[in-house]
Amino acid sequence: MSLPHRRLCRGLLIVFEGVDGAGKTTQIRFLDQHLQRAGYDVVCLKEPTEGPWGQKLRQLAQHGRQHVSPATELEWFLQDRREDVEQNIRPALARGQIVLLDRYYFSTMAYQGALQLDAEEIRVRNEAFAPPPDLLFILDIPPERGLQRVRQRGALSHFERLDYLERVAAIFAAMQFPYLKHIDASQAPTTVQERIWQEVVSLLVRKVEGNSVTAQEEGPYGPKSGHTDYPISTPTPSRQGCLKTPSADAVAEDTA
Numbered sequence: 001m002s003l004p005h006r007r008l009c010r011g012l013l014i015v016f017e018g019v020d021g022a023g024k025t026t027q028i029r030f031l032d033q034h035l036q037r038a039g040y041d042v043v044c045l046k047e048p049t050e051g052p053w054g055q056k057l058r059q060l061a062q063h064g065r066q067h068v069s070p071a072t073e074l075e076w077f078l079q080d081r082r083e084d085v086e087q088n089i090r091p092a093l094a095r096g097q098i099v100l101l102d103r104y105y106f107s108t109m110a111y112q113g114a115l116q117l118d119a120e121e122i123r124v125r126n127e128a129f130a131p132p133p134d135l136l137f138i139l140d141i142p143p144e145r146g147l148q149r150v151r152q153r154g155a156l157s158h159f160e161r162l163d164y165l166e167r168v169a170a171i172f173a174a175m176q177f178p179y180l181k182h183i184d185a186s187q188a189p190t191t192v193q194e195r196i197w198q199e200v201v202s203l204l205v206r207k208v209e210g211n212s213v214t215a216q217e218e219g220p221y222g223p224k225s226g227h228t229d230y231p232i233s234t235p236t237p238s239r240q241g242c243l244k245t246p247s248a249d250a251v252a253e254d255t256a
Ligand code: TYD
Pocket: 020, 047, 048, 061, 077, 103, 104, 105, 107, 108, 109, 111, 112, 157, 159, 160
């Protein structure tokens, strides 16, 4: 039996960050599957994007920075993100979807901040157009361990240098925001999954208006599915439900 889609009054933005090899992709895949099984409408996005600016940036990572200055590199990340926010992120939030985003402006603060640019100024420039997340996971892992994982998958990019990633990791480690959860990603992937799932359920309990939480009745796999791996209930819309889809403007205001 398929579950009805659970519509949120406004979408939610959940961001995953961390140095290369921290395990973002695995964790996003897990969360996507579990939220979908629980009936939520999910969209997965990634930065840099596949758009023109994102492609330029991937080339930079692949072939080296050469004559591109840190300031120019920052502008390209900002251009790529502007397009992503306008074309993908805000429309998905306006549709009431849960957006799982693989890298966002916290990566710019850390990676371009590690090139001697001012991380705080980068944050301010981004927040002028990019909505802050509802939940931000930074998957903390020693860069050396992350690089080992990346190396197993293939050749390292020009961004994946140990001394550089040590500086990136130090900026990530120092970040503090009310919506930020640092997760120790050197633990077993299932332990990391469980920790992330708990935080997401707690966010849904807070954000799905008028929900009633039915402990034990429902797990992440759907009602009475018999799975007990993650015995945490997900919020259910109340009698009135939370079914109205807000206007794009309302979401923009809400998330600006
Ligand atoms: P990513 O897509 O995570 O790498 P891959 O797909 O090759 O696994 O990101 C590409 C690189 O871009 C990564 O090393 C981090 C870097 N990056 C920045 O330097 N600044 C940014 O703002 C973002 C989003 C990524």
